[in-house]
Amino acid sequence: xxxxGPIPTGYSAIDGVLAVGGRKVTDWVDEEGATPLFLYSAxxxxxxxxxxxxxxxxxxALHYAVKANPFAPLLAMMNGLVDGFDIASGGELExxxxxxxxxxxxxxxxxxxxxxxxxxxxxxxxxxxLESEGEAARALAIAExxxxxxxxxxxxxxxxxxxxxxxxxxxxxxxxGVDAERVPALVRHLIDAGADWQGFHIFAGSQALDxxxxxxxxxxxxxxxxxxxxxxxQSPPRCNLGxxxxxxxxxxxxxxxxxxxxxxxxxxMAALPGKIESTQFxxxxxxxxxxxxxxxxxxxxxxKESHGEIFLVTxxxxxxxxxxxxxxxxxxxxxxxxxxATRFGAEPEEEATIVGCLCTPLDKLADKGGFPRAxxxxxxxxxxxxxxxxxxxxxxxxxxxxxxxxxx
Ligand SMILES: *Cc1c(COP(=O)(O)O)cnc(C)c1O
Numbered sequence: 001x002x003x004x005g006p007i008p009t010g011y012s013a014i015d016g017v018l019a020v021g022g023r024k025v026t027d028w029v030d031e032e033g034a035t036p037l038f039l040y041s042a043x044x045x046x047x048x049x050x051x052x053x054x055x056x057x058x059x060x061a062l063h064y065a066v067k068a069n070p071f072a073p074l075l076a077m078m079n080g081l082v083d084g085f086d087i088a089s090g091g092e093l094e095x096x097x098x099x100x101x102x103x104x105x106x107x108x109x110x111x112x113x114x115x116x117x118x119x120x121x122x123x124x125x126x127x128x129x130l131e132s133e134g135e136a137a138r139a140l141a142i143a144e145x146x147x148x149x150x151x152x153x154x155x156x157x158x159x160x161x162x163x164x165x166x167x168x169x170x171x172x173x174x175x176x177g178v179d180a181e182r183v184p185a186l187v188r189h190l191i192d193a194g195a196d197w198q199g200f201h202i203f204a205g206s207q208a209l210d211x212x213x214x215x216x217x218x219x220x221x222x223x224x225x226x227x228x229x230x231x232x233x234q235s236p237p238r239c240n241l242g243x244x245x246x247x248x249x250x251x252x253x254x255x256x257x258x259x260x261x262x263x264x265x266x267x268x269m270a271a272l273p274g275k276i277e278s279t280q281f282x283x284x285x286x287x288x289x290x291x292x293x294x295x296x297x298x299x300x301x302x303x304k305e306s307h308g309e310i311f312l313v314t315x316x317x318x319x320x321x322x323x324x325x326x327x328x329x330x331x332x333x334x335x336x337x338x339x340x341a342t343r344f345g346a347e348p349e350e351e352a353t354i355v356g357c358l359c360t361p362l363d364k365l366a367d368k369g370g371f372p373r374a375x376x377x378x379x380x381x382x383x384x385x386x387x388x389x390x391x392x393x394x395x396x397x398x399x400x401x402x403x404x405x406x407x408x
Pocket of ligand 1: 065067068086109203206207242243244245284285286287288387
């Protein structure tokens with residue numbers, strides 16, 4: 001038997017069936033008329049945001065990194081709950097605008113922004129987090145041609161990274177941001193060129209569960225912002241401190257100590273030099289806001305045995321939940337939290353491997369987990385499906401098409 005990841009808090013059973021948003025998942029599936037289905041719990045997102053507001057210093061604004069989950073109803077709900085949105089493409093700009101989000105609350109990072117994307121963002125009044133001097137030159141030229149003042153921030157490639165993070169995005173040679181030592185010259189150039197300089201974006205990594213590591217990185221980030229401010233001689237209107245707050249996906253993972261992060265951040269902010277006192281700081285979070293609020297549901301289509309092992313074959317798979325199959329940025333495959341949704345809370349009775357319907361051995365949702373007995377027609381739940389699920393999986397693979405999604 002291989003262990004399963006920890007099921008996030010906030011899930012319970014009604015009559016032995018997993019409940020989301022106060023109803024049995026079987027009710028939601030019946031209403032939708034088909035599986036596979038992603039369910040996103042509005043209550044769980046709201047309570048996570050409330051926890052953050054309580055734990056973090058009041059001065060810290062909260063941004064949502066749209067790439068974690070760009071589902072339109074979710075974005076529309078987020079609109080009243082967070083202070084800003086971070087996008088990473090022109091496509092996401094269209095998505096946030098369609099959701100009714102004010103482009104002035106949006107910042108746009110990401111390498112390889114095309115001229116058309118820069119133009120759309122500048123016209124809309126979105127803040128561009130510039131990734132290079134070359135991108136800065138293109139943005140300035142486009143703004144001049146259009147006769148508008150661009151909102152420009154500089155993404156800094158910090159000279160440190162977030163220890164223990166799943167994805168390092170700073171420290172050393174990187175395609176992201178401008179190396180810290182070249183930032184003051186670029187900022188002075190932007191100001192001289194007449195741009196509305198918006199400040200810094202400093203993002204050092206993702207998916208960290210170690211509060212001390214996050215706190216150390218935030219302290220380093222603040223110190224770097226202060227040093228850059230000193231060199232530039234003008235304080236940044238805004239400073240995005242990055243994020244990197246992780247969620248437990250795998251056996252042995254424990255939740256982030258949010259209170260410790262908040263305490264240490266308050267201490268680091270209290271120690272800031274005067275020059276940076278008027279700066280509006282924010283953090284940007286994706287998976288921490290929405291990851292644990294999502295469940296992926298698939299139906300068991302076949303139950304079979306091979307060489308003594310039980311396989312539950314579902315109508316879902318890696319084309320919707322690439323990360324749960326272990327093929328999205330993980331080195332060793334480990335089990336996501338999963339359960340038989342129609343026997344939620346029942347004791348494990350057998351070892352079974354839950355697979356998808358794709359004709360590839362990669363398509364595993366749970367490998368040799370302990371589950372109550374499931375048969376054809378039962379529903380399987382894969383948790384931690386609220387971030388990097390539907391939009392980060394190859395839905396067209398094998399002609400399968402996208403899953404249904406619903407905010408409840
Ligand atoms: C992907 C990304 C995020 C979100 O990361 P999470 O791990 O989902 O919180 C935030 N900021 C930037 C710059 C990113 O690239």
